Amino acid sequence: MSIVSEPVLELSDVRKSFFGVPVLKGVGLRLFAGEVHALMGQNGAGKSTLIKVLTGVHPADGGRMALRGEAIAPKSPLASQKLGISTVYQEVNLCPNLTVAENIFAGRYPRKWGRIDWAAMNTQARVLLKRLNLDIDVARLLSSYPVAIQQMVAIARALSVSAQVLILDEPTSSLDDDEVQRLFTVLRQLRDEGMAILFVTHFLEQVYALCDRITVLRNGELVGEHLARDLPAPALIAAMIGREFAARQGTATPLETDDDETPLIELRGVAQRGRVQATNLSVHAGEVVGLGGLLGSGRTELAQLIFGLNTADEGEVKVAGQSHRIDCPSTAVKLGMGLCPEDRKTDGIVAELSVRENIVLALQARRGLWNLLPLDEQVAMAERFVKALGIKTQDIETPIGLLSGGNQQKALLARWLATQPKLLILDEPTRGIDVAAKQEIMDEILRLAKEGMAVLFISSEIDEVVRVSNRIAVLRDRRKVGELPGGSAEHEVYQLIAAETA
Ligand SMILES: Nc1ncnc2c1ncn2[C@@H]1O[C@H](COP(=O)(O)OP(=O)(O)OP(=O)(O)O)[C@@H](O)[C@H]1O
Ligand SMILES: [Mg+2]
Structure with a gap:
């Protein structure tokens, strides 16, 4: 990284209140050409709000913003984009009922003789996605792809605008390791070409893998700006959390269970064509069973099958020893199940x-x-x-x-x-949640398990899965490849994921 003396983007004393409640209390930020800069802070610290004020989603109540020394006050995201600031917002704002290519070029379709040039648009979209190593049919509706791909499409859209500043608000929250690596390769390349990149994430290891400098916010205030190499992870966490940190160091530990009991739920050879291959799985009352596996391994599909969001075409499901056909969520809910879905925007809030x-x-x-x-x-x-x-x-x-x-x-x-619920299925419950809050949530879940709730826990963070589960069912290619006891090492899970199929 080479820091030239003048920042490309400089914010100072930015203030913003919502309904009289201050959310940004005089925040500053300096972004230089040729750097990746992490914006860090706990949930609610004001990261997304700062980005929205900067890019014209919300007007600022006060403060100064300058791009290459010139004062700016964009009135809309489009206006900020025209200034050379390209943004991927935390809640991806794409149109599910447009195609992938249309989403990438929405608002600025390529034209030829006054008409939209669909062929050119599709070709350009393919080239852009190729850069992210994504080879998908760009003429298909966006909604036909999973969240992770939709997120990549949003990133491709941001990359398609040649910008001086690129802002990514939690772009990696639903990407798997491989996709994150591809994204990072592109970001490093853009940085080396001189772009200034602002990056928000809750994954600390990503900060150190990618970022040159770090700005920390806490409760709407600027805590500090540091070189990443001068601020190791414990110091970063302490800066984000403040004094409460020491009190929250406890780690959740899994509970003991009795294997002889009738499981609360038992799957025997349950399968759905094209989505889940024949699977046996059981969860007892008071037990946390983790589903380990990479993105696309079938974790979500299996959860949806159990909860009746999809219907199995083979196999048997027993709840408390009784055979049941669960073909819609209301049946699952009546049987005492709850499913906290992965995509809070479309399936949740x-x-x-x-x-x-x-x-x-x-x-x-x-x-x-x-x-x-x-x-x-x-x-x-x-x-x-x-x-x-x-x-x-x-x-x-x-x-x-x-x-x-x-x-x-x-x-x-x-x-x-x-x-x-008697059985709670959690699909990525801690996605987008900061380190301290994660601990609170896992403590609460384990407390409820101790009182007898059965939990099926899905997370792409394998360290979290091994830490809280009594048992870990490892999935690959839409089927279970084995089980490991709770407390197994992370690498044992990875070994099983990577093992050759017999
Ligand atoms: N449009 C709005 N109206 C009212 N309050 C808002 C609005 N947008 C954000 N807030 C509040 O401002 C605070 C900061 O929210 P913000 O989204 O900036 O946090 P964040 O740092 O991005 O958190 P997270 O890591 O959870 O995404 C929160 O308390 C939130 O409830
Ligand atoms: Mg946010």
Whole structure:
């Protein structure tokens, strides 16, 4: 990295309040050409808000922003893009019912003789995706691809604008290791060409693998700006969390279980054509079973099959020893299951409803609409979970869409905990959640398991899976390739994932 004396982008004393609550309290940021700069902070620290103020999504209440020394105040994301600032927002804003290529070029389709040149557009889209090593059919609808690919498409869209500044707000939260590496290769190349890149992530190892400098925010305030090599991980965490850090060092440990009992749920040869190959799996009451495997290994597909979002064409499912056919989620819910899905935006939160309404939603649905949960019980429940999971919100009546991404994720988890499920299926419950909050969430889940809840835990962070699970079922290519006891080493899981199929 070569730091020239003048920053490309300089923010100082930026202020922003929402409904009188200050979210940015005079924040500064300096971004230089030829660097990757990490913007770090806990859920709700103000990272996304800073990015949105900078790129014209929200007007600033005060402060100065300058691009190459010239004051700027973009009024819209398009205006900031025209200034040379290209952004991938945390909540990917693409159109699922347009094709991949249309999403990449939306608003600026290539034209020929006044008409949209579809062929040129598709070719250019393919070239861009090729850069990310992604070989997909660009003429297909975006919605036909999983979240990870959609995220890559959003990144490709940002790369297609030749910009001086590239901003990525948690671009890697649903990418697997391989995809992250491909993205990093492209980012390093862009940095070497002189682009200034601002990068938000909760994965600390990515910060050190990629970033040159780090700016830390806490509670809407600037804590510091450091060279990455001068700020090792423990110091970074301490800066993000502040003094509370010491109190949160406890690690969740898995519980003992009794194998002879009838499992709460048992799958025998359960399969769905093209999605899940014949699988045996059991989870006992009070047990946490982790599903380990890479993105695309079939973890989510298996979870959806158990919960009735898809239907098995083979095999048998027993719940508490009884055979059941679970072909829709309402059957699963009646049998005492809850599924906290991976994609909170499409399968989860209802942005316009309050935090309270979002939390009670699943419980209310199970009771039926004629049997309304009394308001005081709703309030008590919402307040209890806001406290237990540390959900950062002004109050429980705030529309959930106004919470930071990580805090929305916590509220979604609360929704399923509120139903007191016998089996809770968690698909990436800690995606986008900061280190300290992760610990709180896992502690809460293990506490509930201790009280007898069975948990099926899915995470692409293998270290987290081995840490909290009693047993780990390892998946590859949409089938189970083996099981390991809880507390196995991470590399043992990877070995099983990578092992040659017999
Ligand atoms: N449009 C809005 N209206 C009201 N409050 C908001 C709005 N956007 C954000 N906030 C609040 O501002 C605070 C900072 O949120 P922000 O999204 O910037 O956090 P973040 O650092 O990006 O967190 P995360 O890591 O969870 O994404 C949060 O308390 C959030 O509830
Ligand atoms: Mg954010």
